[in-house]
Amino acid sequence: MRRETQNILLILLGGALLKISFSGLYLRYVQKGLLPLLIAAGAIMIGLALFAIVRDIRRGQAVDDGHGHGHAHSSRSTWLMLLPVMAVFLISPPALGGDVVNSAADTNQTQRSRNLLGELPSGDVIPLSMTEFVTRTAWDESGTLDGRRVRLTGFLLRAEGDTFVARLAISCCAADARPLKVRLTGDVPALPDEQWVEVTGQVVPKSASEKNSWVPSFTVESFTPVAEPVEPYES
């Protein structure tokens, strides 16, 4: 592959990283904390390519960078760098959703350690993350959630006649997503699958057990359809 083409590929790839960083779309793929690294990586890629381009222009032609014999081999694989570029600019894959939750075996695997079960905040309706809700239903034996009105945010999912509200949690990138889901009863929203909702209601006490893979039941009192949050995953 020609040096000029490599430079263009680097600029495109760096540009793709910067694009998802500044548009906020990176949150579909990786966790929030990676943002500075993404911007730095994109800028460095573009910088390295520009440096080479400026150098070539000054010299009047593309110089061989001293590894001539290595190029014939590496040139073919370098083309693959186009794939993420095209995926980002043309397809812009959506955040993971129901497909992952349905095919996962490790739903609602929370850690006792995570919860350090503190007191719930006071107030009529407590907004809780799915992670905290599921963790409390699985590990908290004192039943701090019982009788409290809670609001959860997630997307709808239907399987085996039941309706669930589900969400994914990631620790690094979407490849390590862990699914969380809660079975809905009561005023179950009649909305299409994958629609994001805020559901308000109460946990059915002692409904999460090892037998149902720690999926608690939740009595819905009211719900509102909402747009997909900017941060689709919990962390």
Next chain:
Amino acid sequence: MTITGEIRSSKRRSGPPRLKITSLEVLCGILVLALLFQSRLVDLLDVPKLRTASTVFVAICVQAMPFLVLGVLISGAIAAFVPAAALRRLLPSRTSLAVPVAGVAGVALPGCECASVPVARRLMQQGVAPAVALTFLLAAPAVNPIVLVSTAVAFNDTPMMVVARFAGSLLTAMVMGWLWVRFGKAEWIAERALARLEDRSGGSRWAVFAESARHDLVDAGGFLVLGGLFAAAFKTFVPVAWMQTLSGQIVLGVLVMALLAVVLALCSEADAFVAVAFSALPLLPRLVFLVVGPAVDVKLIALQAGAFGKSFAFRFAPATFVVAILCAVVTGVVLL
């Protein structure tokens, strides 16, 4: 085609003018076609499984790129600012003694596995013995502070897991280093990987730095993408749920978790959170998952094949796989 050819040939200052399609024209062609058929492409991918696969693919690439960039910057810095003689002075002259030093030195590279491949190759080019560079390659992604801290956070009920992971990974790296001293053959490594850098007089040190980093990035980037493709395909189409039901037995569990570590190609900073989620399993198979993952996975095999050649990768990866399982089991039995 004729027109672009003419423009190209008139632009070129040296060489005879002739009509030739170079990679530049191909690139433009691909981009134009992709733009024209964008909506068709989007429709084609509008199947749940394919959507998931493309998201996971982009996620793996996006997540790994910053670490690859970190790796090529360090590699470029070594090429430009660290003379080969200084490296030789730093390491014990006997290779078998330098191996453990390189393993412990892995603590200093705070990144995941993508960063260590370009650095290891550069070390070899600077005259560091292959066994020593390979030990560093295996140790760095698993024993650095960021990975250990994230393991401690994930397994905060069982702090011994951190110690066991550190010991198991370091042992794997050192055993592989010593095995290479004993059995490794230099001709397995592609010639281009070991080729010494030519002394580029004329360019400043900063130019050497930037050119080396750029060269390594272009070289490794494609292989990283290839690894991401494999990992996304495995993650989406291999029935992980079914594999996990098989893992009730301890022996089968160890093997299944080792294979899962290879095909899922998780970042070593995140794999502990996944391992902790396999809560149906005993600790030992989960330790195997944590030790095998940073040492050998599909993304890493692709990067190694790119950096050191296929004949190296196809020997080194299976050997590492076996050694990592054994080391993890030994440390697990002793420590957990």
